[in-house]
Structure formats: structure tokens, C-alpha cells
Amino acid sequence: MDDNDHSVGEEKEAFPAPAPSLEKKIVRGKGRWRFWLSFLVLGLLAFGGYFYYEREFVNKQSLELVSPINTDKSGSFEIDLSGQKIRLVQGDLAAKNLSRLAPVGIDAFVVLNDPGSFYNEFAEKNSPVDVKEVTGLSVEEASSFLNSSFVLIFRDTSWAFMSQVKNKDFVSGKISNISLEDKGIHVSLIDDYLVISNDASLMSEIENVQKGLSLSLSQDSFFLESTKNLPLDGSALAFFRDPVKFKQAASKIANMDNFDPKGRNAFVARNRNSGVVLTF
Numbered sequence: 001m002d003d004n005d006h007s008v009g010e011e012k013e014a015f016p017a018p019a020p021s022l023e024k025k026i027v028r029g030k031g032r033w034r035f036w037l038s039f040l041v042l043g044l045l046a047f048g049g050y051f052y053y054e055r056e057f058v059n060k061q062s063l064e065l066v067s068p069i070n071t072d073k074s075g076s077f078e079i080d081l082s083g084q085k086i087r088l089v090q091g092d093l094a095a096k097n098l099s100r101l102a103p104v105g106i107d108a109f110v111v112l113n114d115p116g117s118f119y120n121e122f123a124e125k126n127s128p129v130d131v132k133e134v135t136g137l138s139v140e141e142a143s144s145f146l147n148s149s150f151v152l153i154f155r156d157t158s159w160a161f162m163s164q165v166k167n168k169d170f171v172s173g174k175i176s177n178i179s180l181e182d183k184g185i186h187v188s189l190i191d192d193y194l195v196i197s198n199d200a201s202l203m204s205e206i207e208n209v210q211k212g213l214s215l216s217l218s219q220d221s222f223f224l225e226s227t228k229n230l231p232l233d234g235s236a237l238a239f240f241r242d243p244v245k246f247k248q249a250a251s252k253i254a255n256m257d258n259f260d261p262k263g264r265n266a267f268v269a270r271n272r273n274s275g276v277v278l279t280f
Contacts, residue, residue: 088235094149116143158199226266236269
């Protein structure tokens with residue numbers, strides 16, 4: 001057998017690849033350097049672009065979503081009530097609970113304390129109903145069956161009064177014998193709340209909210225944004241969608257010529273000296 005022949009199954013010896021020349025090594029090194037340099041530049045651009053996006057878009061957008069109202073304009077406004085027959089009582093406003101029963105589409109939501117005093121000072125004069133005649137109770141006795149905190153809600157010319165009751169069975173028995181539709185007043189006990197309104201449609205909406213068939217004000221993101229940083233106690237809390245209309249309505253009670261909500265749509269009032277200070 002020839003010395004150059006190999007037996008069956010024996011592998012042929014591989015010839016080693018020729019060593020790259022110095023010139024090729026330099027070219028190959030430059031190619032790797034360019035690749036990594038390009039990769040580094042692209043990485044820095046992407047990294048910088050991300051932070052630019054975070055700063056210019058994400059953070060700004062979140063501020064707009066979280067606080068669409070200019071917080072720099074928040075402040076206070078004092079109203080002198082010394083010449084007015086107004087008695088505002090300080091206390092827990094319970095706005096969160098009351099907002100769960102209010103329909104989402106209302107124009108204004110005003111929480112106050114002491115329904116008896118409010119009726120005597122604001123409602124009794126123009127009320128078509130005599131509380132003593134209808135219930136057999138004085139205003140003070142009737143209001144003693146209600147929690148101190150109550151709310152007035154408004155939509156166009158419609159309004160409703162709502163307050164949680166302390167003795168549901170007693171109040172239920174009283175209002176079951178009351179019929180005031182002929183006077184344009186509707187009275188109902190919805191869940192644990194006494195509701196009085198001049199609009200049967202608004203009353204039905206409140207009932208639907210309680211049944212979970214309609215959205216409540218507590219589910220309205222605009223209401224939540226407007227009131228989230230306000231104190232939980234005070235003599236009043238007001239939320240309004242149209243500041244001009246609210247000012248016009250409030251001017252019937254007190255001098256609001258200098259009232260400026262500063263771009264806000266809600267405030268809490270707290271008693272001070274002979275008036276109140278509104279905190280936005």
C-alpha cells in the first residue's frame with residue numbers, strides 16, 4: 001500500500017488555516033471597534049431619549065392627569081358674615097359618604113352641618129311645608145333624628161336634601177304617612193338616608209345610584225380631583241362645575257363680589273371671627 005493511502009475509517013489530517021496577515025488583523029480590529037462604538041452611541045441615545053421622554057412627556061402628562069387644576073393658584077378667601085343671619089356649625093362633613101348617593105351629573109354639591117339651624121335660617125321662610133304640621137315634631141325634634149352632616153345637591157332648577165338618619169324605623173314610620181306631591185315636594189327614605197327633593201326625576205336617579213344602576217358622584221374623577229386635598233372637617237364643603245353660576249347662587253346669601261375660586265372647583269369653609277375662610 002502506498003504511504004499516502006489511509007485505511008478505511010481513518011480521518012484525514014486537517015490542514016491548518018493560514019495565519020491572518022497583520023493588515024487583516026488591523027482591519028478586523030477596526031471593524032469591532034466601530035461596532036462597539038456604534039452600540040455605545042445608540043445605547044446612550046436611547047438612554048438619554050428615555051429620560052427626555054420621562055421628563056418632557058410622562059411626568060408632565062401625569063401631572064395633568066393627577067392634578068388638572070393649577071395647584072399654584074390654590075389659596076384661601078375670607079367672607080365677612082357679620083351682617084348676615086348665618087350660623088354655620090363646624091364639624092365632620094362626611095362628604096365621602098354623602099357623595100356615594102349623589103348622582104354623577106349634578107351641578108353642585110354642598111355639604112353643611114346642623115340641618116335644624118339651616119332650615120330655620122334659610123328654608124323655613126320660603127318652605128311650602130310646615131314641619132310641625134306635617135310631622136307633629138318641631139324642627140329641633142325632627143332634626144335630632146338626623147346626623148349633623150347633610151348635603152344639598154343642585155341640577156338646573158332641581159334640588160335635593162340628603163341626610164343619614166339615626167333611627168331608621170322611626171323615620172320610616174313618619175314619612176310613610178306623609179304625602180307632599182301636591183306641594184311639589186317628594187320625600188323618601190333611600191337606604192339609611194332621608195331624601196327630600198322638588199324633582200321626582202332627581203329622586204329616581206338617587207334611588208338608581210343606591211341600587212347600583214347609575215354612577216354616583218363618588219365615582220366622578222373630576223369631583224375626586226377637585227376635593228381630594230380638602231380638609232375633612234369644617235363648616236361647609238362646596239363642589240361646583242361652573243364657578244360663575246355658583247357665585248351667582250351664593251351671592252343670594254352673602255356678599256361674593258370678591259369671590260375668586262382661583263381656577264378651583266371646590267372648597268371647604270371654616271369659621272373665623274365674624275365670617276368664614278374658604279380653603280381651595
